[in-house]
Amino acid sequence: MRPEVLKALNDARAHKRSAVLARRLSDNAQTLWVEGEPILGERWPGEVEEAAEAALGRDQGVKVEAEGDTWFVQPFNPPLRLIVVGAVHIAQALVPMAQLAGYDVTVVDPRRAFASDARFPAVILRHDWPDEAMRALAPDRRTAVVTLTHDPKIDDPALEGALASNAFYVAALGSKRTHGARVERLARLGFTEAQIARVHGPAGLALGAVSPAEIAISVMAEMTQVLRRP
């Protein structure tokens, strides 16, 4: 890998831009695209360009034959994101687990006693209301949203924002009964049955989890399952 390619690729990743690196294996020629624009290297064949777009969508590299050569096309998407609503005890376990799995995590809670730097030392904290926070964060298809407060005043605006987005995983902590009441509130707000069905509630796989860390494991497990086996 040429040093200037390595540096430009790392710069793109540091700025959370999507990039694709294509290598021609016969001579190790390298072409780097950032946000769909060629940055370094020669033009690549049409087959490689098509493969690059598909590779970003699937988040997986691929070998392509083009013009008598073999190319390896490697996508670099910005990190997955997780928005945690509710700076509660379970969030303290969920945040580092998600970070270990490669997620960029943001915790939203207007209650400053919960969302304090002392309780959450290594994560972005937002103290705005979840409706404002969701507008600012603009969840996309590589974003998960998990609500943990049990308080409809905080959870519901976040779920409204999540359901209006393409977030790949939306989940709300709370018992089956709590979730039943939540479903009714969302229906009154005008969400369809299909939209409401996107909310995983109670959040997490049924592992029989008890402690905050175990519940965080069950949520991470379900999020992973939905990501990898949609």
Added chain:
Amino acid sequence: MSGIQGAGDDVLAQVQAWHDVGKQAAVATVISTWGSSPRPVGSMLGVSEDGEMVGSVSGGCIEGAVVTEAMDIMEGAEPQLLSFGVSNEEAWEVGLACGGTVEVWVEAVA
């Protein structure tokens, strides 16, 4: 980083850090897999001239062989496409116990 990497294995950042302090470095990348294999396409292993490693291209079965090749490539050999699988004649030493096959592209930072 894309989802298949994760915290603690930012291979390209570490490889650049080695390069920036004047160390030779190489990058090994899984470019294809068949059957059961421990790490998906796009997984990377970085190697420094001192033998330091970051990331992985398998569950640990072939890293030793990849590092040996990476050392030669850092010293000026051409980039190489390595193939590992149960049919590999060195299967007992460096094959994949899981029965899969992987192709690994190894190149120096140069």
